[in-house]
Amino acid sequence: MSSKAAAQPPEISRRGLMLVLSSPSGAGKTSISRRLLQEDRRLTMSVSVTTRAPRSGEVDGRDYHFIDVPRFEEMVEDGQLLEHARVFGNYYGTPRGPVEAALAAGNDILFDVDWQGTQQLNEKMPDDVVGVFILPPSHLELERRLRSRAQDSEEVVIGRMKKAADEMSHWPEYDYVIVNHDLETCVSQVTAILWAERLKRERQVGVGDFVRGLIADGPA
Ligand SMILES: Nc1ncnc2c1ncn2[C@@H]1O[C@H](COP(=O)(O)OP(=O)(O)OP(=O)(O)O)[C@@H](O)[C@H]1O
């Protein structure tokens, strides 16, 4: 065997996980998600449907599937959404098909959903969900970030700030809590969580076979 082949890590089959990020609006979920997706090829984003209008620069199918209310209601009726909620006056939901396909393929999926969505995902797939709650460093900084994004009207920013306390009151429902003070640090911390959760014994469904092989290969 060449030394290159010997250096390959063993493939141990694994069940995918659902990494769920929630926070008050503007604390940094989208920024963190983009970085995680750039750095980790086994992570895919769950692209939600929403009835909200696209922000400038948002791309249909990448950031969201932008749909109208009748289509949203049809998807709910048909059971096409794994979870759904009304947030800031608009409807949002997670399409079921891509999530089930990714999990079956042993891939991990990243979700940017509010506390209502997290509760529903936890009820349906409690063993697969890893919940991470992102807090802003301060109320003032949250407001500064919402404004500096410069993509929402003053009315929308005020509405989102009013709901921040309500969203933050759900932090005890999550497995991990991180303060997004510095984006780099925060991305490293979420990455550490992702790896620790991937390596959990119960998710490494192929580890039994791997160990049996190791034992069989050893001296009698
Ligand atoms: N650690 C950070 N330091 C400074 N600015 C940050 C940090 N993290 C994110 N931001 C900025 O804050 C703004 C809001 O971030 P982002 O859009 O990622 O928040 P969000 O939680 O996804 O919001 P929403 O729930 O409304 O979608 C953006 O302009 C982003 O660049």
Ligand SMILES: Nc1nc2c(ncn2[C@@H]2O[C@H](COP(=O)(O)O)[C@@H](O)[C@H]2O)c(=O)[nH]1
């Ligand atoms: N329950 C769900 N919440 C979702 C989903 N997609 C996004 N969201 C949450 O909505 C707010 C606002 O998002 P924005 O893009 O309009 O700023 C934010 O808290 C998201 O986490 C979803 O599919 N289900």
